[in-house]
Amino acid sequence: MMKVQGMWGLCLVLLVIMFVYAVIGEAQIASFLINCGTNSTVNVDGRRWVGDSNPGNNVTLSSPSIEASTATFNGDSFYSPLYKTARIFSDSLNYTIQGTPGNYFLRLHLYPFSFEKYNVNDSSFAVEANGLTLVSEFNVPGEILHKNTYLQNSGGNSSLSFLLKEFFFTTNANSIVLEFHPTKGSFGFINAIEIVPVDDKLFVDSVNKVGGNGGNSSLNLGRRGVETMYRLNVGGALIKPAQDLDLRRVWEVDSSYMITADAGSGIRNSSNITYASPNDTSVAPLLVYETARTMSNTQVMEKRFNMSWKFEVDPDFDYLVRLHFCELVYDRANQRTFRIYINNRTAANNFDIFVRAGGMNKAYHQDYFDMVSSDISTLWIQLGPDTTTSAAETDALLNGLEIFKLSRNGNLAHLRPYGNLGEHKTSKGVIFWLGIGAGVASVVVLTAVVIMIVCFCKKRRNKQNDTKENLPGWRSLFLLGAATNSTANAKASTENQNPYGSVATVRSRRRFTLADIRSATNNFDEGLVIGVGGFGKVFKGEIEGGTLAAIKRANPQSQQGLAEFETEIEMLSKLRHRHLVSMIGFCDEQNEMILVYEYMANGTLRSHLFGSDLPPLSWKQRLDVCIGAARGLHYLHTGSERGIIHRDVKTTNILLDEDFVAKMADFGLSKTGPSLEHTHVSTAVKGSFGYLDPEYFRRQQLTEKSDVYSFGVVLFEVVCARAVINPSLPKDQINLAEWAMRWQRQRSLETIIDPQLQGNYSPESFMRFGEIAEKCLADEGKSRPTMGEVLWHLEYVLQVHEAWLHGNAGENSFSSSQALRTLADRQAEAQEVAISNVEACSEPKVKKDGEYTPGTDKSDALVVGVDEFSQLVKPQGR
Ligand SMILES: *[C@@H]1O[C@H](CO)[C@@H](O)[C@H](O)[C@H]1NC(C)=O
Ligand SMILES: *[C@@H]1O[C@H](CO)[C@@H](O)[C@H](O)[C@H]1NC(C)=O
Ligand SMILES: *[C@@H]1O[C@H](CO)[C@@H](O)[C@H](O)[C@H]1NC(C)=O
Ligand SMILES: *[C@@H]1O[C@H](CO)[C@@H](O)[C@H](O)[C@H]1NC(C)=O
Ligand SMILES: *[C@@H]1O[C@H](CO)[C@@H](O)[C@H](O)[C@H]1NC(C)=O
Ligand SMILES: *[C@@H]1O[C@H](CO)[C@@H](O)[C@H](O)[C@H]1NC(C)=O
Ligand SMILES: *[C@@H]1O[C@H](CO)[C@@H](O)[C@H](O)[C@H]1NC(C)=O
Ligand SMILES: *[C@@H]1O[C@H](CO)[C@@H](O)[C@H](O)[C@H]1NC(C)=O
Ligand SMILES: *[C@@H]1O[C@H](CO)[C@@H](O)[C@H](O)[C@H]1NC(C)=O
Ligand SMILES: *[C@@H]1O[C@H](CO)[C@@H](O)[C@H](O)[C@H]1NC(C)=O
16 A cells, blocks of 8 residues: 555656656756856846856857946846846947747847947948848837837837847757857947747648638748737837747737727726637637727717727838737627728628637737838828628727737848937836837838927927027937948948938938038039028039039028028938928038038929029929928828918929929928028028018917918019019019919919910919919918818829920810819719710829729829719710
8 A cells, every 4th residue: 555655656656757857848948048248147137148158058159259348227028037148249249149940030139338449329231030131221229219209109108228139030050150240340239039839830821811791811931031020919008028028929908009099998897707729728818818899989980980090110011910819898799790990991891700719719910011111100000980891789899919020032121211219218217018029110201200390399399498508409409320330330321221212212310420511512512502491501512423413501600590400400310202302311520500402403483483584494394393282281280180381382483393393391491390480580681581471470380371372472583484472563562472462363364474385285274373372372371272282283284284284285185174173063063074975084193993003193182082073974984
């Protein structure tokens, strides 16, 4: 008896030992946790992080490098012990880690601190893992600033002080080689490296394709790099790595990514949640499924989406969107069905979590594959009612969300034009933990950027209430690139063509030395002056590589100029648009304030209208220019809820490039600029008087409609080709706006038309054009059209004129009055159009089947117009 009991005991002990061995063995052998730049080992969240210079850590360092340490960790993070040391390298450095083949999460911990002569703001480096490029030209402070700004301005409460980049990769090799390459002349650093094994059930290969009508795509992850862009615990609190024991992930709160944060309300129920499939245990911790967001207002069932999240992403990559669901409320099917949209395309219809997950309280996820093209840098995820459904409830629900970026060609890196680092205020102590791959879209995008600008406006306003002493000098705007190696940095950044193409070829952070500028402008040769602005002179110069540039040098005495200068940099370093002049760089040495812009070969619009020997512009060219400028202004006005007001719209601020593409310039007076009195003075001084909105004058209230007014004056100037104020003329003609309006009201604007245009324009287009200008000059701002409407009408005018040109050229006749209708006249004219000419179908832009072939630069609104029109004239066409 005793013997048997003893044997049982022994077995039990053995079992326990085996079990413990299995658990510990798996947990310890598998992860590699490296504390860089030290030989000491620290314990963080219950794990041992071995120093990278500690012998016997299975890590080999290829080349000599510097061990740096900081006494102060400027923030509060559960990783702070790791962030007190870093390894700094000015030459390529390899970390070779002996491991086993498999799937891993690789996390790079980057906490920027300066050490001796290494100013971390100057760091820039690339990282490769087993041959896959993860980042290149990576500037950590710039990334952090970008992410903080983005989050703060979308209502987040973020003051991140470090970066955690997470990648997923699969290796067949027995070792992992991490190569760090500093950008030439710069250096790189790394604080900690975390390699966590992942089981192969985390991703399945075949996933639904967005907009693919139920079709699937093969992810091919084995041949791609994967970066975690976002990981959110929707409707719940931050989940720290210690709460996601398996994979040590961080799950951010989602509210700052919601477009309207109160469109969804958080719910919570932690009772008895289980995974829908036993394979899913590593997909997310159950904690993620305990909270969710549902629509706040299910009574108001418009067709509009109710819950929307918006993310900045890098263009030209594929994305895997993983949505986590768990039905916490209903215990039956058909109670909650909804539709999922990803970037405005349907990812799923009739989505019923209960049905898909196989019950209530079942943790379930669904993956979607989406390709993001090179002109898109946001990812919208929207959940809304499915109007076609018969379900009792149309409410939607979401528990968690992940976005992974997938490489297309062995490269995950995306170059970002780092904005300025100066405006950022770090509130010490409040560190909101957000680590996941802050490497979001690099191109400054309308959506994000505009939010930033709005914030900047706020800040400016706040700042103006502060005491002057608290104002940071304008110099603090530029913190990237120190004087010591600025040339190298500048070179490096110019070599990087902005992958976003047409907008700007170089990144906006480029810093020039004064010597560069002097040599570019032949030591500020007066002969190279191409303009004199409110605050200084503009020179034509040739920057290295022979690129022509417009170099604007501020007069350092002028406080006024300084403020405008600052505004302009702020605006321009964030704004990118085909119809806004872009900034190449700046120089801030020796009290100089110099801005370098793309060179606009054809100068100002004004110079092509009058006062020079330049050949006159044709009516079509003038329309194209007006449309371009209107597009630029429309972008400024509508990018955000609050918009940006240019404030100084005039023909000398509309510049033309070598192809006569119009771009708005001179943001020195934009809304966020100096106080009202200042602006007033400055605009008067700069001779913009004839453009000023009288309502703005009277009420001192600036709105977008003031720009519309000024733009209306520009339109008249384009028609009449004379100065807006010409004191040498008889009294009633001095002010163009008044004079032209008098003729326009009598419908005889043609009387004062630029003689150069005589006969070479379509009369109808001219008439419409005059009407637009007239509307823009309405006395009251609220009666004026928006820039969007102006743009739309101008597009129409151009169409009319082009049709007329066609007709004149003896081609298939296409009378303008038959072609298209303005937005306002659409209904009134609809019948007339339909009756008057059915031949319009043979117009080249309208194909036989009624489909519109978009021109190169036509607005969407116009597309709609044509489409509807072709339906009208040929009802059987569709
Ligand atoms: C770690 O480095 C310090 C000095 O850099 C040295 O004094 C110490 O002995 C080292 N410890 C180990 C375990 O190598
Ligand atoms: C190094 O690798 C060996 C065998 O793979 C393992 O037993 C040991 O724990 C590793 N050491 C560290 C510090 O990870
Ligand atoms: C780093 O590793 C790569 C690939 O294994 C190798 O080609 C390169 O020479 C190594 N660099 C250094 C500095 O050892
Ligand atoms: C920001 O975060 C702090 C600490 O987490 C909190 O006390 C404060 O209320 C938050 N502010 C806002 C506006 O959310
Ligand atoms: C498509 O992918 C989903 C997972 O996202 C999977 O459940 C389904 O079986 C796949 N369909 C096909 C035809 O492979
Ligand atoms: C949570 O769910 C359970 C059923 O799983 C339900 O009985 C309970 O009332 C729910 N609690 C709340 C607060 O909704
Ligand atoms: C949770 O599950 C257990 C066993 O599966 C069951 O006894 C219990 O009633 C459940 N609790 C709730 C709140 O559903
Ligand atoms: C779980 O994964 C295994 C292999 O990884 C697969 O064969 C099995 O079908 C999966 N089970 C479910 C329910 O998806
Ligand atoms: C999706 O629609 C929104 C709102 O209409 C728009 O702002 C956004 O640019 C669209 N996104 C894409 C990728 O088309
Ligand atoms: C780096 O730039 C930031 C700007 O946000 C500034 O606060 C910080 O002092 C700079 N660091 C150094 C070492 O220049």
